[in-house]
Amino acid sequence: MRVLNVFRSILSVVLFVTLTAGLSAQESTDLSLPVIEKVLKNGLRVLIVERPGVPVVSFSFMQPVGAQDAPKGKTGLPHMLEHMMFKGTETIGTLSYAKEKPILDEMDKVAQEMNDENDKLQPSTERLKALADQMKKLEEEHHQVVVKDELSAIYTQNGGQSLNAWTSQDATNYTITLPANKVNLYATIEQDRLTHPVFREFYSERNVVAQERRWRTESNPNGKLEEALEFTAFSASPYKDPTIGWMTDIYKLMRPDAEAFYKQTYRPDQGVLAIVGGIQAKDILPVLERTLGEVPNPPVAPLKKDWSKEPPQEGPKTVHVQFDADPIVMMGWHMPNFPHSEAVALDLLSNILTSGNTSRLIKDLVYGKKIVTAISSYTGFPGDRSPDLFVLSYTPAPKHSSSEILAAIDQELAGIQKKGVTQEELDRAKRSVESSFLWGKVSTSELAQDLAYNQAVHGDWRYVTRYLDMANSLTTADIQKVATQYLVSNNRTIAYLERAQK
Amino acid sequence: MKLKKLVLALLTLSVLSPALAKPPVVPESAPLDIAVPVFDVKTLSCGIKVLFLKNDEMPLVSGELLIPGGNVADPEGKEGLVTLMNASMRNGGAGDLSPEDLDAALENKAASMGASADTEHFSAEFKCLSRDLADILPLFADMVIRPRFDAKRFETNKADLLDETERVEDTPDALTRVLFNRALMANSAYGRWGSPKSVAAVTRQDVVNFFKSHYGPTGAILAVTGKFDEEKIFQQLNSLFADWAAQEKPAEYTDAKPLGPTIYFFPKKVGQVFIRYGVLGIKRHDPQDYALSVANYILGGSGFTSRLMHQIRSDRGLAYFVDSVMVPYNIPGIYEVIGGTRPDSVKEYLSVMFQVLNEFAKNGPTELELKQAQKSIVEEFAYNFESPFSIADYNASLVFNQYPDDYLKTYRDKIKALTRQEVADAAKRVLTQKDWVLVVAGPEDLAKDLASFGTVHKVSSIYEPLAANP
Numbered sequence: 022m023r024v025l026n027v028f029r030s031i032l033s034v035v036l037f038v039t040l041t042a043g044l045s046a047q048e049s050t051d052l053s054l055p056v057i058e059k060v061l062k063n064g065l066r067v068l069i070v071e072r073p074g075v076p077v078v079s080f081s082f083m084q085p086v087g088a089q090d091a092p093k094g095k096t097g098l099p100h101m102l103e104h105m106m107f108k109g110t111e112t113i114g115t116l117s118y119a120k121e122k123p124i125l126d127e128m129d130k131v132a133q134e135m136n137d138e139n140d141k142l143q144p145s146t147e148r149l150k151a152l153a154d155q156m157k158k159l160e161e162e163h164h165q166v167v168v169k170d171e172l173s174a175i176y177t178q179n180g181g182q183s184l185n186a187w188t189s190q191d192a193t194n195y196t197i198t199l200p201a202n203k204v205n206l207y208a209t210i211e212q213d214r215l216t217h218p219v220f221r222e223f224y225s226e227r228n229v230v231a232q233e234r235r236w237r238t239e240s241n242p243n244g245k246l247e248e249a250l251e252f253t254a255f256s257a258s259p260y261k262d263p264t265i266g267w268m269t270d271i272y273k274l275m276r277p278d279a280e281a282f283y284k285q286t287y288r289p290d291q292g293v294l295a296i297v298g299g300i301q302a303k304d305i306l307p308v309l310e311r312t313l314g315e316v317p318n319p320p321v322a323p324l325k326k327d328w329s330k331e332p333p334q335e336g337p338k339t340v341h342v343q344f345d346a347d348p349i350v351m352m353g354w355h356m357p358n359f360p361h362s363e364a365v366a367l368d369l370l371s372n373i374l375t376s377g378n379t380s381r382l383i384k385d386l387v388y389g390k391k392i393v394t395a396i397s398s399y400t401g402f403p404g405d406r407s408p409d410l411f412v413l414s415y416t417p418a419p420k421h422s423s424s425e426i427l428a429a430i431d432q433e434l435a436g437i438q439k440k441g442v443t444q445e446e447l448d449r450a451k452r453s454v455e456s457s458f459l460w461g462k463v464s465t466s467e468l469a470q471d472l473a474y475n476q477a478v479h480g481d482w483r484y485v486t487r488y489l490d491m492a493n494s495l496t497t498a499d500i501q502k503v504a505t506q507y508l509v510s511n512n513r514t515i516a517y518l519e520r521a522q523k
Numbered sequence: 524m525k526l527k528k529l530v531l532a533l534l535t536l537s538v539l540s541p542a543l544a545k546p547p548v549v550p551e552s553a554p555l556d557i558a559v560p561v562f563d564v565k566t567l568s569c570g571i572k573v574l575f576l577k578n579d580e581m582p583l584v585s586g587e588l589l590i591p592g593g594n595v596a597d598p599e600g601k602e603g604l605v606t607l608m609n610a611s612m613r614n615g616g617a618g619d620l621s622p623e624d625l626d627a628a629l630e631n632k633a634a635s636m637g638a639s640a641d642t643e644h645f646s647a648e649f650k651c652l653s654r655d656l657a658d659i660l661p662l663f664a665d666m667v668i669r670p671r672f673d674a675k676r677f678e679t680n681k682a683d684l685l686d687e688t689e690r691v692e693d694t695p696d697a698l699t700r701v702l703f704n705r706a707l708m709a710n711s712a713y714g715r716w717g718s719p720k721s722v723a724a725v726t727r728q729d730v731v732n733f734f735k736s737h738y739g740p741t742g743a744i745l746a747v748t749g750k751f752d753e754e755k756i757f758q759q760l761n762s763l764f765a766d767w768a769a770q771e772k773p774a775e776y777t778d779a780k781p782l783g784p785t786i787y788f789f790p791k792k793v794g795q796v797f798i799r800y801g802v803l804g805i806k807r808h809d810p811q812d813y814a815l816s817v818a819n820y821i822l823g824g825s826g827f828t829s830r831l832m833h834q835i836r837s838d839r840g841l842a843y844f845v846d847s848v849m850v851p852y853n854i855p856g857i858y859e860v861i862g863g864t865r866p867d868s869v870k871e872y873l874s875v876m877f878q879v880l881n882e883f884a885k886n887g888p889t890e891l892e893l894k895q896a897q898k899s900i901v902e903e904f905a906y907n908f909e910s911p912f913s914i915a916d917y918n919a920s921l922v923f924n925q926y927p928d929d930y931l932k933t934y935r936d937k938i939k940a941l942t943r944q945e946v947a948d949a950a951k952r953v954l955t956q957k958d959w960v961l962v963v964a965g966p967e968d969l970a971k972d973l974a975s976f977g978t979v980h981k982v983s984s985i986y987e988p989l990a991a992n993p
Binding site: 072074075076077079107110112113164169170173174175177178179180181182184198200201202203205206209210212213222225226227228229230231232233235236239240241242345346347376377378379387388391394395416418419445448449452453455456459460462463464465466 | 904
């Protein structure tokens with residue numbers, strides 16, 4: 022397997038990456054990704070891929086700040102902040118910010134008093150009731166000056182699709198796809214949203230986030246199990262806390278905290294904006310410079326993300342989660358995070374273990390022994406800005422015990438640790454990676470997110486294609502090595518979901 | 524107190540906002556041309572209509588074959604057969620290839636292939652690199668015409684489906700979907716749902732027989748998209764599919780009669796209550812389909828800007844999500860509102876939901892809402908053209924469902940031409956139907972809260988016979 026990696030510089034801002042994969046003796050496949058890169062005057066990095074003739078344009082605005090960066094005692098604050106970014110600005114979403122501001126400030130005071138009361142050993146229910154009434158009155162008052170969801174409405178009325186955002190442990194992303202002639206609109210609105218955001222309706226939004234947590238985690242067997250795997254596998258790393266936050270923290274989050282966190286972490290000079298669609302860089306770059314290029318960097322030092330490192334695991338860990346559902350099992354082994362080359366080797370190993378009917382575990386456990394009905398694996402859980410987990414999860418077939426299934430999995434892993442994988446398996450995994458890369462480029466929004474993610478989290482969008490390069494350079498010995506080093510029981514945490522005993 | 528607040532307000536203003544931000548001026552955008560791509564349509568000798576859409580930008584090809592039938596073709600008492608047939612078409616080997624050989628032939632080339640079904644059609648699809656297309660097409664034809672349904676693989680797939688069916692009651696979303704469909708689409712194949720019992724009853728021979736009589740080229744559409752040599756591929760497809768015989772059984776679609784008005788309650792210990800409410804929707808090609816889709820957009824189909832989202836989420840924080848969907852079928856389909864809330868706010872959630880629905884049924888949208896919805900829908904039309912693969916799939920479903928040839932060309936003008944009265948009439952017609960169905964999954968003690976909205980039937984298994992109201 023030979024891969025040529027050619028960088029060519031065209032103008033100072035235009036870079037092309039071209040990879041030519043020479044798979045077998047057949048015609049080679051073009052894996053180029055023409056990205057136009059430009060850093061605006063405030064440091065915001067813009068990545069553009071032109072798709073002539075496509076009538077839409079997708080935007081991905083990413084900040085390298087995620088759930089793991091939440092201040093102590095405020096888990097979920099970065100996610101809450103993401104919700105607040107949809108609440109408008111000093112001029113969008115309000116009839117008069119001047120009338121609104123004192124109400125918002127008063128709400129902060131009442132919310133703080135509620136927190137203080139709740140923190141007492143024996144909170145007074147009367148006092149809490151009085152404060153709740155006060156908050157309700159303020160909300161009614163506020164309702165008079167608010168224009169509901171105006172920011173979303175502006176985008177929707179202009180054909181915006183997938184106006185959304187996500188927060189992960191590692192990053193926060195804002196996406197939208199618009200008709201290709203709406204770049205001006207996007208740039209104008211986003212400049213306003215980043216410069217003058219107003220986190221209105223903060224305290225009622227806490228309830229929405231609590232609802233979200235109930236829906237995603239507390240009513241969902243997989244959500245429950247993932248959370249348990251995180252807090253059991255990690256003891257020092259901030260990955261131990263759930264992205265959405267603990268319910269006890271969510272109800273205590275304060276608007277001033279969100280404002281301070283915003284100022285400290287949402288910085289143009291650390292952000293990335295990736296744009297893919299039917300636009301031309303030469304037309305839109307001046308527009309972006311005039312708008313988003315004017316967003317100031319806050320005059321505070323950027324957040325220093327020097328979080329606790331996870332110490333090596335010293336023995337197997339297990340956690341049991343009770344839920345009204347049939348059993349499922351998730352296990353995780355600690356691993357180095359991408360762009361460490363071992364992370365890529367583990368990706369290929371994951372592919373060899375559970376991708377498709379030819380993979381080892383599906384062949385053996387699903388079709389051979391018939392002891393699981395589904396099995397899958399992936400790397401990079403719950404993020405990959407810090408050392409993370411290689412995850413294997415399965416659904417046991419009825420009447421098969423977890424010890425029987427675990428023994429079968431360990432036997433397969435031992436086989437790889439002892440004898441390695443075959444060249445055929447490795448080649449198949451590499452082709453699968455290449456094919457996923459190509460199909461991943463089809464959608465404008467997926468490509469935009471992929472570029473922005475690699476730039477924001479790993480520091481270079483070129484990892485999108487460099488990843489193929491890294492994968493192609495690995496040998497069967499590399500795969501055997503990571504299997505031996507990481508997929509061992511002392512490094513493993515197993516989370517079991519079981520039906521509660523009545 | 525009042526005075527103090529005023530002083531505070533003045534202070535904050537002068538100190539913190541010396542210059543209030545000016546509202547952003549959104550510039551006018553240049554007109555956008557959307558070139559509706561031209562599909563080359565050719566018919567194979569066996570009768571399959573092929574829509575070719577060439578696009579050389581990426582070295583990829585996809586194919587999607589649609590055949591009339593679908594999950595509603597499941598024989599009574601053997602619901603789940605179609606799902607099982609699809610799984611074992613891909614997994615059970617085809618033509619001269621054993622299951623293992625077929626797996627290797629595809630996965631060695633990082634190609635994917637599969638068979639699946641929607642309510643009213645079967646589908647089979649492939650995806651591969653352009654350079655492998657000539658090798659993948661024979662495998663695709665084998666899977667579609669000559670699946671082997673390997674007995675061992677069949678038994679594994681059946682055991683897996685059985686387990687999956689038994690797990691439906693584990694998640695409120697999935698279990699309420701089954702209950703809702705059984706109750707609303709009652710008395711027709713649309714309301715029959717695979718249960719552990721019906722899946723257990725399906726034998727390999729049932730699948731083989733069903734496949735012979737139901738799977739064939741009559742009414743079939745194949746969309747081929749990406750980078751390929753059209754003339755070469757057409758010839759190859761023609762010879763690969765030449766002897767595919769027409770199916771014996773034409774697809775049948777019979778109207779549903781809902782069990783409503785009624786409430787089904789499935790007690791489940793979960794932190795979030797799941798709620799589905801609905802009535803019968805409309806058929807495809809209904810004269811009011813444009814008007815109803817705009818009505819739905821305003822009511823609950825447009826995310827944050829919809830009335831339901833405003834009232835339930837933004838104003839009251841009662842839900843993380845609430846939306847409405849309209850699913851037209853060959854028969855009157857589904858109109859459904861889906862959402863979830865905390866156990867202690869179910870009553871309030873339902874009161875607000877009914878209030879919003881009733882108000883909308885009575886008065887329809889405002890002139891402003893209509894204008895905004897029309898603008899949004901017309902603008903977001905471009906989204907269908909995000910990639911050649913997305914427009915090809917969309918167009919294939921339009922052709923398959925017999926939408927007129929100029930559908931994509933005239934769509935935006937038809938949306939723009941709708942009046943407030945037309946949208947209000949469509950909303951009223953659907954929302955005022957008496958046979959509504961409400962399905963709720965949540966903690967045991969909710970039953971009493973639900974009783975204020977109608978007769979509550981407690982359900983302990985989603986597959987048990989459902990009581991209808993007299």
